Amino acid sequence: MDNQSCVKIINEWDIVSARQLGRNVAKELGFGTVDQARITTAISELARNIFLYAGQGQICIEKLYENGKTGLRLLSIDSGPGIKDLRQVMEDGYSTSGGLGAGLPGVKRLMDDFQIDSSPGEGTDIRAIKWLR
Amino acid sequence: MTLKYIQHNKEDIFKEWLNRLKEDSDETITNVILDQNFETYGRELVELAILKISGKKDEYERQSENFSDRIVSLGWPLRFVVNALDVLGDVVFDEMVKDKYIRPENEAKVMHDLNHWLKAMNSEIINDYTVSWERTIANQKIALQELSAPLIPVFEGITVMPLIGMIDTERAKQIMENLLQGVVKHRSEVVLIDITGVPVVDTMVAHHIIQAADAVHLVGAKCMLVGIRSEIAQTIVSLGIDLNRIITKNTMKSGVEAALEMTKRKIVPLEG
Amino acid sequence: MRIPILKLHDCLLVSIQWELDDQTALQFQEDLLKKIHDTSANGVVIDLTSIDFIDSFIAKVLGDVIEMSHLMGAKVVITGIQPAVAITLTELGIGLNNVLTALDLEKGLEKLQQELGE
Incomplete structure (x- = not known):
């Protein structure tokens, strides 16, 4: 699919590649600098969560065209331990993990739309959308 | 034929049309008619209708668009325009009956002509009206955005941002971007956010203000909140909002003085 | 790649010029603390003008570095945070409230002199 590109997250360097991919797509879609920073930061948080908690997974970035609106969707998929609560x-x-604890709620605030599905033992699936204003 | 009749009896039709509109008791309609310029515009509407039936397509389109633009800005309700056209049709028909212009053998044809004529005009006016209405709204939206959050450099290193009106999430984001870009552009050390013109400060508005202050701190400047009216101070405290991290002043005057002091300056009277 | 740390009188100057990955950030933390120890500097300016995003990890490393430097007797001023970065940081809920900030390197050095002079 042309509209979607993915990065496998296995080591720390992949976090950097995921960010770069996200920033390029955001730029291409015409997002302003502030939204670019929001999207890049959200990707960084999601990718780091995969690396820290699931070990591996992938981040996908998708261009969205719906009802005359343009947007960018982030998908974060892993088959790690999942989230209990x-x-x-x-x-x-x-x-x-001794972090700032700003990760997931932060991502929710940075993006316009946020969905999380997780079952213990099966993995976590997060979708977040930013619409072009 | 119908055209000829209408052109010939234009004055009578117009007068009768005016009278009937005046008889209407609907408030939206009487309000429009009470306008002193109503006769001029009313005549224009009737002329436009005649232009339509005469089949001069280009000229009609040009004038009709122009006319819609003006009545939108005058604030004529669409309902009035549609109703006025309806009445015009009735008047023409009644006048024709009165003058015995309509006879059994041509009644169907005249009715058809009239209907066809007014129906087309009706839908065109509605269309034009909607277009110019949408344009007005789009323009107002842009105007509102520009009005949204101006940033005014008052002294070297001191900038003021007056906020006016309700602040929703979308506007708050806009304000935040303007604020920070302005602070960096003007190299401000202190920004005064004036909330005299903000009608309500609830937890959400306060939250946005606190966020703005945090962000201003991050780029390396200080944020001061001025223009806090007594009722706003009361709601802030009763809602339990903590504004301790932000310097607050009641008036712009004391805010500017404090800002000057923070940048190691003060206003002194000239000697002599 | 390591981030260069320059010494200017009794201050250290750091200008971060490229995107920080996790390893570089942690390496920087170590290098800066060592340099503070070696030079007994009492002030540090970290300029972030070229950085176009900071996530919670980098923010945590920065916060830690600042706190650790304080423990070693050096004050830290952060300068040049871009508007877009400031907005995303506050939306993440990271205010860095106790951190000294300034618009640019020049004002950062001024601020440091003030703080140290007091």
Whole structure:
């Protein structure tokens, strides 16, 4: 599919490639500098979560054209341990890794639309969309 | 034929049309008619209708668009225009009956002509009206955005941003971008955000203000909130909003003085 | 690649010129603390003008570096954070409230002199 590109996240360097891919697509779609920074940061958070908690997975970036609107969709897919308490990880300041705990709730604030599905033992699937204003 | 009749009796038709509109008790309609320029515009509408039936397509289109633009800016409701055209049709028909212009053998044809004529004009006016209405809204939106958050450099290193009107999430984002880009562009050390013109400060608005202050701090400047009216101070405290991280002043005057002090300056009277 | 740390009188100057990956960030933390120790500098300016995004990891490393430098007796001023970066940071919920900031390197050095003079 032309509209979608993916990066496999296996080591720390892949986080950098995922960010770069995201920034290029965002630029190409015409997002302003602030939105580019939002998208890049969101990708970084998602990719780092995969690396830290699931070991491996992938980040996909998709161009969206819906009802005359243009957007960018981030997909973060892994088959790691999954998340036991979804409500807890969406709380500000919650962290199991000694980070700032700004990751997932932060991503939700950076993007326009945010969905998370996770079952323990099966993995986590996150979708987030940013619309071009 | 119909055209000839109408052109010939234009004055009578116009007068009768005016009278009937005046009889209408609907408030949206009487309001429009009370306007002193109504006769001029009303005549224009009737002339436009005649132009339509005469089949001068180009001229009609040009004038009709122009006319719609003007009545939109005058604030004529669309309902009035549609109703006025309806009445015009009735008047023409009634006048024709009165003058015995309509006879059993041509009644069907005249009816058909009239209907065809007004129906087409009706849909065109509605279309033009919608177009110029949409254009007005788009223009107002742009105007509102420009109005949204101007940034005014008042002294070297001191910038003021007056906020006016309701602040929603979309506007808050816009304001934040303007604010930060302006701070960096003008190399401001202190920005004063004036909220005198903000009607309500609820938790969401306060949250946006706190975020803006944090972001201003990150780019390396200080943020001061001025123009806090007593009722706003009351709501802020009763909602339990913590604005301690932000310097606040009640008026722009004391804000500017404090900002000057922060940048190691002050206003002194001239000697002599 | 390592981030160069320059010494200017009793201050250290760092200008981060390219996107930070995790390893570079951690390496920088180590290098800066070592340099503070070696030079007994009492002020550090970190300029981020060329950085176009900071995620929570980099923010945490920066926050840690600042706190660690304080423990070693050096004040840190962060300069040149871009508007887009400031907005994303606050949306992430990272305010860096206790950190000293300035518009650019020049003002950063001024601020440091003030802080150290007090």
